[in-house]
Amino acid sequence: MADLIHRPRRLRRNEAIRSLVRETRLAAEDFVLPFFACPGEGVRKEISSMPGVHNLSVDEIAKEAAAAYELGIKSVILFGLPEAKDEHASGAFDENGIVQRAVRAIRQAAPGLLIMTDTCLCEYTSHGHCGMIRDGEVVNDESLALLARTAVSQAAAGADVVAPSAMMDGQVGAIREALDAEGFEQVAIMAYAVKYASGFYGPFREAADSSPAFGDRRAYQMDAANAREAIREAELDYIEGADILMVKPAVVYLDILKMVREEFDVPVAAYHVSGEYAMIKAAAQKGWLDEERVMLETLTSIKRAGADIILTYYAREAVRALKS
Numbered sequence: 001m002a003d004l005i006h007r008p009r010r011l012r013r014n015e016a017i018r019s020l021v022r023e024t025r026l027a028a029e030d031f032v033l034p035f036f037a038c039p040g041e042g043v044r045k046e047i048s049s050m051p052g053v054h055n056l057s058v059d060e061i062a063k064e065a066a067a068a069y070e071l072g073i074k075s076v077i078l079f080g081l082p083e084a085k086d087e088h089a090s091g092a093f094d095e096n097g098i099v100q101r102a103v104r105a106i107r108q109a110a111p112g113l114l115i116m117t118d119t120c121l122c123e124y125t126s127h128g129h130c131g132m133i134r135d136g137e138v139v140n141d142e143s144l145a146l147l148a149r150t151a152v153s154q155a156a157a158g159a160d161v162v163a164p165s166a167m168m169d170g171q172v173g174a175i176r177e178a179l180d181a182e183g184f185e186q187v188a189i190m191a192y193a194v195k196y197a198s199g200f201y202g203p204f205r206e207a208a209d210s211s212p213a214f215g216d217r218r219a220y221q222m223d224a225a226n227a228r229e230a231i232r233e234a235e236l237d238y239i240e241g242a243d244i245l246m247v248k249p250a251v252v253y254l255d256i257l258k259m260v261r262e263e264f265d266v267p268v269a270a271y272h273v274s275g276e277y278a279m280i281k282a283a284a285q286k287g288w289l290d291e292e293r294v295m296l297e298t299l300t301s302i303k304r305a306g307a308d309i310i311l312t313y314y315a316r317e318a319v320r321a322l323k324s
C-alpha cells in the first residue's frame with residue numbers, strides 16, 4: 001500500500017506531534033470547584049458516596065478555598081446545609097445564612113477567587129423541594145420571590161455569580177430584576193437552564209441533605225428523553241437575561257450540550273454531577289479503571305462537546321494531573 005497518500009497516523013507518532021495537533025485542551029481556568037458549607041467549626045465530614053468530597057464548616061472552606069486558589073483553581077460554587085430547615089426556606093436568604101457566611105469567609109481568605117452560589121431552596125426547605133408547596137404541588141410563582149430574595153442575599157454577601165437551579169419558570173428574569181433593583185447589576189447569572197430530572201444527582205442529595213421528602217422533581221426538572229425542549233428552556237433563560245447557560249448533567253447529555261453550544265452565543269457551562277463523579281471513583285477504588293486517565297478523558301469529552309466552563313468535583317485532581 002505504498003500509494004496511500006493520507007496517513008492519519010503520521011500525526012500520532014509521538015506525544016510531541018500529538019500535542020501539536022490536539023484540538024481540545026483542558027486548563028485550570030475551565031473548572032469550577034463545588035463546596036458544601038455546613039454548621040460548626042473545624043468540621044470535615046466526608047460524603048460516603050463521594051470520596052474526596054466533604055461537608056466543610058465555614059472556617060474549613062476558607063482554608064480549602066485558599067489552597068485551591070493557590071493550586072490554580074479560579075472559581076468555586078457554594079451549596080449550603082443550614083442549621084435548620086423550614087417550609088419557607090428562610091435559611092436560604094438569611095443574611096447570616098451558611099452560604100452567605102461562607103462567601104464572606106472565602107472573599108477574605110482568597111480575594112482573587114470567583115465566587116458562585118447555587119440559588120435554590122431544596123437544601124433549606126423541610127420538605128426538600130426546590131420551591132414552595134401548596135396542596136402537595138410545587139408552586140411556581142410564589143417560589144420566584146424567595147429565589148430572588150436568596151439571590152439578592154448572596155450578592156449582598158459578595159457572590160460574583162448566582163446560579164439559579166430550581167427550574168422554576170421565570171426564575172432568571174425574577175432574579176435579574178431583583179438584583180438590578182438592589183444595585184447588583186454587575187452580578188452575573190449562570191442559569192441551570194437545561195437541568196434534567198436525573199438519577200445521577202443521588203450522591204449530591206446525601207452531600208446537601210436535600211432529598212425530597214415526598215415525590216420527586218419530575219414536575220419541574222426536565223424529562224431525560226427531551227432534546228428539542230432543551231433549546232426552548234435555554235432560550236427562555238437567554239431572553240430573561242442569563243449571562244451563562246448551563247447543561248446538567250454533563251456526560252450523558254453531551255448531545256444536548258453540543259446543541260446548546262451551537263444555538264447560543266453566550267458561554268456554556270456543563271455540570272459533571274455527583275453520580276458521574278461517584279461512578280469513576282467507585283470503579284477506580286475497585287481497581288477496575290485508571291482513575292486519572294478516565295477523569296481527564298471524561299472532562300475532555302465535556303469540553304470537546306462545547307463546554308466553556310466545567311463544574312466538577314474533580315477540579316483539584318484535574319489541575320494536579322494537568323500540571324504533572
Ligand code: PBG
Pocket residue numbers: 118120122130165166200201202203204205217272273274275
Ligand atoms: C439543587 C441542585 C442539585 C444539584 C445541583 N443543584 C440537586 C437536585 O436538583 O436535586 C446536583 C449536583 C450534583 O449532583 O452534583 N437543586
